[in-house]
Amino acid sequence: MKPFPEECEFIDLFETEPHLLDPDSPFFYNHLTYMLERANGIIYFELEPGCHSATFIWKDKNDKTIVDLDLRNIKGLEIEKRNGLEFLRFLFHEDQELKDLIIKTKPEISVLWGTEGF
Numbered sequence: 001m002k003p004f005p006e007e008c009e010f011i012d013l014f015e016t017e018p019h020l021l022d023p024d025s026p027f028f029y030n031h032l033t034y035m036l037e038r039a040n041g042i043i044y045f046e047l048e049p050g051c052h053s054a055t056f057i058w059k060d061k062n063d064k065t066i067v068d069l070d071l072r073n074i075k076g077l078e079i080e081k082r083n084g085l086e087f088l089r090f091l092f093h094e095d096q097e098l099k100d101l102i103i104k105t106k107p108e109i110s111v112l113w114g115t116e117g118f
Helices: 007-014
Strands: 034-036 041-048 053-060 067-073 074-082 084-090 102-108 108-113
Touching: 007 034, 007 074, 034 102, 041 074, 053 074
Parallel strands: none
Antiparallel strands: 034 041, 041 053, 053 067, 074 084, 084 102, 102 108
């Protein structure tokens, strides 16, 4: 498994080109910002693949924050598509005792996450 999907896979998932902090830097070493709008809100997603970090913000249509996550030490990301659904899966190192964070991006936004337990 590659730690992060290719740039074109993120563009396909978010249906837009990212805003780049440094247009001259390669994808893996850049700070990328994506926005995705659905009927139940807007996702703002920032990614720094080289630093293994991301920020995920989900706001409703009235600009009220529903979820705001600052994610560090990400082991990897996977993009999944099946039966008209699309997901972004965050993978974490086993010693962090975190389950995968799953963000559904299509047809609507939702979040599933938890801990491994004691």
